Amino acid sequence: MAGWAAMVQAIQAAPGSASPAHEDYWKLVKRQFPLDDSVLYLNAANVCPASRGVLDRHLEYLRDFQSNPSFQNRLKYEPLAERARAKAGSLLGVEADEIAFVRNTSEGACTIVKGIDLKAGDEVILTTHNHPSNLDSWKIRARRDGIVVKAVPTPIPPKSKQELIDSIAQAVTPKTRVISVTHVTSTTGVEYPAKEIVEIARKANAWMHLDGAQTLGALDVNLREIGCDSYAGSAHKWPMGPLEAGVLYVKRDRIPQVWPSIVTAGWSDSLVGARKLEVFGQRDNPRLVALEAAFDFLMLIGMPNVEARMRALAQRAIQGLAEMGGVKVKTSLDPKLAAGVVKFELNKMAVKPAYDLLYSRHKMAIASTPTGDASGLRISPHIYNTMEEVDRAIAAVKEIAG
Numbered sequence: 001m002a003g004w005a006a007m008v009q010a011i012q013a014a015p016g017s018a019s020p021a022h023e024d025y026w027k028l029v030k031r032q033f034p035l036d037d038s039v040l041y042l043n044a045a046n047v048c049p050a051s052r053g054v055l056d057r058h059l060e061y062l063r064d065f066q067s068n069p070s071f072q073n074r075l076k077y078e079p080l081a082e083r084a085r086a087k088a089g090s091l092l093g094v095e096a097d098e099i100a101f102v103r104n105t106s107e108g109a110c111t112i113v114k115g116i117d118l119k120a121g122d123e124v125i126l127t128t129h130n131h132p133s134n135l136d137s138w139k140i141r142a143r144r145d146g147i148v149v150k151a152v153p154t155p156i157p158p159k160s161k162q163e164l165i166d167s168i169a170q171a172v173t174p175k176t177r178v179i180s181v182t183h184v185t186s187t188t189g190v191e192y193p194a195k196e197i198v199e200i201a202r203k204a205n206a207w208m209h210l211d212g213a214q215t216l217g218a219l220d221v222n223l224r225e226i227g228c229d230s231y232a233g234s235a236h237k238w239p240m241g242p243l244e245a246g247v248l249y250v251k252r253d254r255i256p257q258v259w260p261s262i263v264t265a266g267w268s269d270s271l272v273g274a275r276k277l278e279v280f281g282q283r284d285n286p287r288l289v290a291l292e293a294a295f296d297f298l299m300l301i302g303m304p305n306v307e308a309r310m311r312a313l314a315q316r317a318i319q320g321l322a323e324m325g326g327v328k329v330k331t332s333l334d335p336k337l338a339a340g341v342v343k344f345e346l347n348k349m350a351v352k353p354a355y356d357l358l359y360s361r362h363k364m365a366i367a368s369t370p371t372g373d374a375s376g377l378r379i380s381p382h383i384y385n386t387m388e389e390v391d392r393a394i395a396a397v398k399e400i401a402g
């Protein structure tokens, strides 16, 4: 545990506090990541690096597992997974029994899509900017079972919170059974007012699923306060954890209404809570230890501090882009309508050449959407980025925007 202990010590001894403005503190946080210094990594919405402490813990348990894969040695993983479950619950403000460990957001969403009873004619409200795992998956279910899928357009950018609420409310009919939206969209970074949309779902007696891919580990999410029925997120994005690990939350009284999509050895009626949704055969036990370490890392810094810093970085990027000539910012300039995902287009250069140039000239690692209403370049900074890096990214964009 030397690596982990050293990291905890370093962060606890960091200069200043974790307030968003204490650059020295965040520079020290950055040093905990094995990122290549020559890369300007601004793609948290896709994949985040894991900190050295998380990597060390992962490797330690991988070695342990591989050095002795006996049933006897593996017995220790069950209590470790339960400890991780308790931490996931506490991070999200819910009970451990309401958490299933899935492989990613996609699998979490599809567990709901496939698992709840719906009949022909039942309606599901989505948005056009839902991720395919929460949009195309419903369309496939519609083909199979004759349910009706209604995807309401996501405004770019939204004018107000009320516009987002109304767009969902207006689609509700007496046949609405599910409302499934994205907490923060990966396309243009719209932050949907989750609590208000849950209210709409409650009144319609509909299931409310929230895609948390862009909020788990990014925002200080309290699912009990939000009130949704289910929520899914991935460890490899904002939680800065291992690849192919994720969390599916299902509200306690809703759990009996979800059919498990996979049933194999280890499944039984006596499994408690959401555990019945995570029996996939042999699991990668050391990965769950790494997931716990990722939660520990977030809690070490404090989720409110993580959110505040992440938002400050994103706001710096949005403002820098908005003040620049030759750039159209697609993300809302109102901080209440956006979080960590920043999308923009250049007036004089197409998306692909700009994306290529930013990487070849500046090693600026971002994401791009070539076509459609969300077309553009996407920057998504996280706590391992410094303000100086955001400024460097803005300068690099300016250089090619003119």
Ligand SMILES: Cc1ncc(COP(=O)(O)O)c(C=O)c1O
Binding pocket: 045, 046, 104, 105, 106, 107, 130, 131, 133, 182, 184, 185, 186, 211, 213, 214, 234
């Ligand atoms: C909003 C949203 N939902 C779901 C996903 C799918 O995540 P994963 O590939 O980890 O399942 C993504 C990935 O970027 C996303 O942005």
